[in-house]
Structures are given as structure tokens and as C-alpha cells.
Amino acid sequence: MKESTIFVYERPELRDPIFIEGLPGIGLVGKLAAEHLIQELNARKFADLYSPHFMHQVVIKKNSVVELMKNEFYYWRSPDDSHRDLIIITGDMQVPPTDSPGHFEVVGKMLDFVQEFGTREIITMGGYQVPEIEGEPKVLASVTHEEMVEELKGLPVVFREDEGGAIVGAAGLLLGLGKLRGMRGVCLLGESLGYIVDAKAAKAVLSVVARMLNLELDMSALDERAKETEEILRKVQEMQRAMLEQQMPPTQEEEDRGYL
């Protein structure tokens, strides 16, 4: 596998679908929100993206079955005219931050793929780390085109007027690269302390998305999902860390300790 590859299981007919991204990041806010959205809508998986830029490992799923790290595409077809069709992406990981060209490659493949289905609009979701949170977590909104600020004004989001700030990873790149292709997009980042799997921030972000999409979502299962996710993640990282350390050439200090 030399480039990221998308395995497509179904080619649904979609009408002007919105592309919604929620991949792992601060507080796992985006991933939690996307997974919850998928489950509540009973959205259907139709493609997997594998990439040589993802970690060189498999994760162990239920009943000891291994799978390559991947990102998964789901679609939801609106039953009526009061909603929009959706493509939702979530997954195990993003490209590590040390591999910028890999990020651009993966995000480019995502955009190529959703454009095949006529996508012209993007919503990306994530967390925004703050040292402390007063009351409910706020949602910071950023857009590809200035006129969208006006369009989104009724929503419970914060826009910054001053220049400054950065959105790292797919949540940012999808908008940045999408804009160069003539797409429009908004990024929604929920305030999070960042050290836990943050169901509260995910709820805040998803509430905004629900209002944008005119959807009613039951948020009650989100807390439970956050706990499970945290548990799984911890196990993955425990094995991963040990195996990665073993593969590194030893430092002087390790050698002094007799570490092989």
C-alpha cells in the first residue's frame, strides 16, 4: 500500500450531501460526536480508508479480531425534504503530527471521494483546549468564507473577530484544502480541558450540528460512550507504547539501565 486507499462497499445515490468529520483529537470531542451522530441516525457504513501514513499497527477489536487502523465513511439519506443527506467520517486515528505530507495526502483522498458524491459543504468537529471552563463549554466556530459568519449567526457559537489561532489536522485541512476546490465549510470546536474523553464538549458541538441540520438527537448515551471509549483507548495505548519503545534504538540512559 503506497498511498491511502479507500475500499468502497456501496455507492449510494446522494443529493448534495454535507460531509461531516469527527476524528480523534483533543478530548476525542470530534470522534465522540461523529460516532454518536452515526448511531442516532443509524447511518450506514459504505467505505473504509486505509493509509500507510497511519500507525503501523492493528487494533484488537471484540473477540480478539485484529484490524488495520482506518477511517470509516458512513452515509445517511434524508427521508424527506427538510433535511440534507450526510456523509460522516470517523475512525481510529489521524496521521501522526510528524508527517505533514501524509496529512495532506489523506485529506486529499477524503475530498476526492466525497466530491464523487457531489459534496460541496463540510462540517468539521473537534475540541479546543482551555485551562478552565466556566458553565457549559462554548463552541468556537471558524469558516471558509466570511459571509458564512452572517449565515450562522443564530447558532450558539462564538466567532472570533481578531486574527490568531490555528486548527491542526483534518478538522482544519479539510476546510483549507476544500476551500481551494471551491467548497464551503465550518469548523466547530468545543471547549475542553483535553485530559479526558470529553462527553460534555462533544454534546455542545453536536447540539450545534443538530441545529444546523434540523435534526433531533438524543444525547443521553453520550456519557456512557465516552467511558467505554476511554477504556478501549487506554488498553490500545498501553500495548502500543511498550512495543514502540522496544523498537527504538536505545538512548545512553536506557543502555545504562541495561534496557534492551
Add this chain to the structure above:
Amino acid sequence: MKESTIFVYERPELRDPIFIEGLPGIGLVGKLAAEHLIQELNARKFADLYSPHFMHQVVIKKNSVVELMKNEFYYWRSPDDSHRDLIIITGDMQVPPTDSPGHFEVVGKMLDFVQEFGTREIITMGGYQVPEIEGEPKVLASVTHEEMVEELKGLPVVFREDEGGAIVGAAGLLLGLGKLRGMRGVCLLGESLGYIVDAKAAKAVLSVVARMLNLELDMSALDERAKETEEILRKVQEMQRAMLEQQMPPTQEEEDRGYL
């Protein structure tokens, strides 16, 4: 050398061979097990894999002869119908963990190669780091397809029911990428403290493999092999570390010490 390259010395006729991997990792469990298996079966070397993704160094073998880092393919042809033909890979190293695309490239080449000989099944071996071990080290099994759990139930292995965990490197990727090609596989990880070359864990893993393959293996030389391996490794790492440090641009701290 732009891509990993396999030098093939012989093209044996093999019948539906199983591919067995044992490359360096935690406690060198997989490598020890593979080397022991090769020696006990008197398996025959038939190919070397070289890669620009391996460390940019040669290792010094007996009598001061240098060789590029490499992975080695051996085959064993069953003398009768009660065993399966085998292809076994072991070697000096895996791709460093900072080079995920390199890992995918190397593992892809391995799979291309063993598929030329009709391989459809894979066994990968390694260590699984735990803080302490009670009694004999257990062997954790993971599979590419859920039905295999049933098939392997008689073996002295542990299956996890809960999701969580990761298998880093070739032991994981071979299964993950193999699965995408329609291959089946199992990964066997022996519990290890990880800080030594772990003959005990290797024995545990290899015992499971022997039962799967209906082989009788004498394990008595494993401890001796572990000690030799540890000694060689230490010498390699000693020279390697010094040379690597010298090639790094100096940090402020080193410069303050007058380090060139």
C-alpha cells in the same frame, strides 16, 4: 535502492505453505522463537529482504565481515502429509517506528513474495509486555477472522473478549494487510517483562506454534541462544548509539559541554 528488494537464491516448490514471522520486538520473543524453529527444523534460507527503510548501517558478523541489515526468508518442506510446508522470516531489525509508510512498504513486499508461493495463512510471533508474570508466561492470541477463535480453542492461549489493545509492527501489519488480501492469520504474543532477551516467553510462544503445526521441537538450546543474542545485540547498540549521536546536530546543552 529506492524500495525494499528481495534477493532470491532458490525458488522452492511449496504446497500451501504457512508463513511464520519472528522479527525483533519486545524481549526479542518473536526473533528467538523463529530462529529456534529454523534451527530445529533445519529450514533452508532462500531469500534476503533489504530495505532503505532499515537503519543506514551494516552489522559486523563473525570474523569482521559486514552485512547490511536484512530480513531472511527460510523454507521447510514437510517430509510427509501430517505437516504443512513453512516459510519463516526472521532478521536483524524492523523498520524504525518513526517511519510508518516504510513499515507498510516492507510488509507489502513480504506478502507479495510469500503469495508467489501460494501462502494463504500467517502466524506472527512476538512479546507482550506486562509489569509482572505469575507462573508460566501466558500467550495472547489474536486473529484475522472471528471463526478462528473457535478453531484454535484447544490451544494453551488466551483470547480477549473485550475490545482494546494494539499490535505494533510486522506482527500486526502482516495480519492487517494480509486480511485485506483475503489471507487468514493469527498473532501469538508471549508475556514478557521486556527488559531482557526472553527465552521463557519464546518457549511459550513456540510451544503453541509447535502444537498448531504438529511438530515436536527440542527447546533445550533456547536459553543458550538467548544469552548469545543478548551479547551480540549489546555490542551492536553500543557502536550504533555513539555513531548516531555524532551525526545529530548538537543541542544547546551539548554545545555548552563542548561536544562536537
Add this chain to the structure above:
Amino acid sequence: MKESTIFVYERPELRDPIFIEGLPGIGLVGKLAAEHLIQELNARKFADLYSPHFMHQVVIKKNSVVELMKNEFYYWRSPDDSHRDLIIITGDMQVPPTDSPGHFEVVGKMLDFVQEFGTREIITMGGYQVPEIEGEPKVLASVTHEEMVEELKGLPVVFREDEGGAIVGAAGLLLGLGKLRGMRGVCLLGESLGYIVDAKAAKAVLSVVARMLNLELDMSALDERAKETEEILRKVQEMQRAMLEQQMPPTQEEEDRGYL
């Protein structure tokens, strides 16, 4: 986006233009100087360079509008015969120092582009870190061809006679790679403590450039610009750091702290 790509908005007719570079580096000296030059000359933007070697992020500009990291090309056409036409490049970032091949690719694209407009001469600007500065910051000059030292002798710059020193990044590579293409160039580095956005050093460098180009530049707005730049940068880095950390595999220490 597999390679750096230049989006060209206008193809001005230019006569033997000088290419002036000021990208982020020590004390942001080069970037400040270039931006100020652009503003004072009212130079016109005509192209953007995007690169998969830049950070995988967008920056948030005024009114919450996101943009990919980029480098920007401006041109200025001299109104008379006593000045030279100019192409000026500045931008959000340089390729990270861990990606040397990326640096060569980006700088190669820059040179390809400015050569389309007939460029044969280059001026690069930057900072030169010193532990303390006596009086006004000095400007260190380095050249592609020895005879240029004589030509530039009237300027308030310092030439070193002894071998030693290195110019890292675009300010160096543009000269080094340009020289291989038969171009001539000079690098001007202003003394800077490096820990602030250094308007003083930028002024020193820009004064030299102004004399070389026979331009009169009002420097009074430079201090204000430095303060604004510092503020924007701090916000960008704050968000960026948090998001990057979240995407890294956890170290042992972080895991002990329960950091996800």
C-alpha cells in the same frame, strides 16, 4: 496536493526583477522586513504558494476565516528608471526543520517561479541570534559570489573574512540553489536576541535593502507591526501546541498522569 503548488492570480510584465525573501525565522526579522516593504511600496499580491510540507493546519484570520498555511508573492513595478522591479515573498511559515527534502522542494518551486519572470538576483533577509547587542544591531552580509563583496562595500554591513557559520532555511537555500542555476544573491541577517518579534533588527536589515534599491522607506510603523505580529503568533501557537500534543502517541510519563 502532492507537491508544493503555486496559485497565480496575475502574470505581470516585469523587467529583470530582484527577488526579495522575508519568511519567518529568528526574531521574525525577515518576515517583518518583507511585510513592511510590501506595505510601504503598496506592492501587489499575485500568487500564493501552498505546500504539503507546511504544517497540516489552517490559521484563523480576521472574522474567523480559515486559510491554509501559505507563502505569498507580491510584485512592485518601478515607476521610473532609477529603481528595479521587485518580487517579494513572505508568508506564514517555512517547512519544519525536520523535513530537509521538503525545504529543497519548496525553494526549488520558488526559484522556478521567479525565473519565469526573468529574475537573476536574490536578496534574502533574516535574523542572526547573538547573546547581546551593543548599540544598533549590525547586519551580517553573505554572498553567492566573492566579487559581490566589493560591489556591496559601501553599505552598512559586516562581511566575515573567516570561514564558519551557516544560514538555515529559505534565506540560505535560495542563494545556494540559485547559485547552481547561475543566479547571484546576498543574504542580510540582522543581529537579534531572537526571543521577541524584533522590529529593531528588521529596521536595520530593511535600511540596507532600501539603500541597495535606492528606495526611501518610512520605518515608523514597524514597531506597531511587530507588536501585532507577536500577539497573533502567540494565539496561533497556543492552539497549535495543544492540538499537536493530543495527536502524539502518549509517553510513559503522560500515561502515568492519566493523560489521554
Add this chain to the structure above:
Amino acid sequence: MKESTIFVYERPELRDPIFIEGLPGIGLVGKLAAEHLIQELNARKFADLYSPHFMHQVVIKKNSVVELMKNEFYYWRSPDDSHRDLIIITGDMQVPPTDSPGHFEVVGKMLDFVQEFGTREIITMGGYQVPEIEGEPKVLASVTHEEMVEELKGLPVVFREDEGGAIVGAAGLLLGLGKLRGMRGVCLLGESLGYIVDAKAAKAVLSVVARMLNLELDMSALDERAKETEEILRKVQEMQRAMLEQQMPPTQEEEDRGYL
């Protein structure tokens, strides 16, 4: 520049030349030895190798003239039948240790090039770090083919019988990759404490080379050369370090200190 490129200034007729490598490494032993050999033989420069895998910087040479990092090829044609023709390579740097594929690419280009001139034998030179040295530094020899140990037995070198050890970088890779092409080679590493530019170790290595090549070399200028080299290097690293740090995204700690 997408790949390493060799600029060739002359195509000398050489008869079965030996290729001798001395690039920066431990104690700069190899580089010192190669430079001294070039000067004593009055060898002639005929090609430069530039690479996008070298550091993205220029070095400042005498009189403030900048040059890309490079490796340089010299040749020496024997005046009579009692010596061999030589190709010698030295230079500013090797590929950083984080870029293994880059190392393979550069060394591959070197071998392609010297094979154009009929080279079939290689001598590589370097340092071998030890914690302390008793008496004169010893020279450790390693070879591509076991029979060479016998051939070289008269020389004042040490051969190790036991397996273990590694030769990192061009000194190792040239032999390893050369061997795959059917070339023969020896690596000579002089004992060095490694923290200084080590004229003593260079002398030890070069003495062995002189005996192998039947050359008489005056070693008296080596100490002076070592001092100059140390001074130049220190200046290069001082500027380089500051510029590299400035280009890195800030860590939390740096941000707390208000570092930009």
C-alpha cells in the same frame, strides 16, 4: 532538486581506481584523514554531490561566500605502476540519522558514480568511540569478504572474531551496498574519545591506508588541520542551532518562558 545530483567538472581516465571515503562522523576522523590525503597527494576535485537529504542550509566559506552543503569527489592518478589510482570523497556532512532512505539514496548515487570509472574496491574511514584509549589509538578493520582478513593480516589493525557491532552511515553503507554489487571493501575505524576533532585517530587510520596504498604521507600538518576544522565547525553549529530552534513549533515549556 528531487534527488541527489552530482555536478561533474571533469571525466578523468582512471585505471581500476580504489574509492576512499572520509565523511564527518565520530571525532571527524574520516573527514580529517580524507582531507589530509587529498592535500598531501594534491588530488584534484572533479565532482560535487548535492542532496535534498542534506541539511537545508548553506555554509559560509571564506570571504562570506555561501555554498550548499555538499560532498566532494577528488581523483589522483598514480604516476607509476607501484600505486593505484584513487577517487576520494569528503564533504560537509552526511544525511541526518533520522533519514535512512536518504542515506541509501545518497550512497547509491556515490556507487553509481564511482562505478562509471571502473571502481571495484572501497576503503572507508571513520572513528570508533571508546571510553578511554591506552597508548596509540588502535584501528578496527571490517571487511566485505572473509578472505580479505587474510590478505590484510600484515597491517596494524585489529580484527574482531566475535559477532557484534555496527557501522552507521556512509562508512558502513558503502560496503554493504557495494557488496550487493559485487564490490570488495574494508572499513577502518580509529579509536577515539569522540568529543574532539581527533587528529591522533585520523593519523592512525591514515597510516594504515598509506601502507595499503604504498604511499608515503607527511602527517605533520594534521594537528593544525584538526584545530582549524574544530573552529569552523563550532561557528557553523552556533548559527545553525539558533536558526533551527526558531523554526520548531514551541513546546509548552518554551511558551511559558515567553519564547517565540
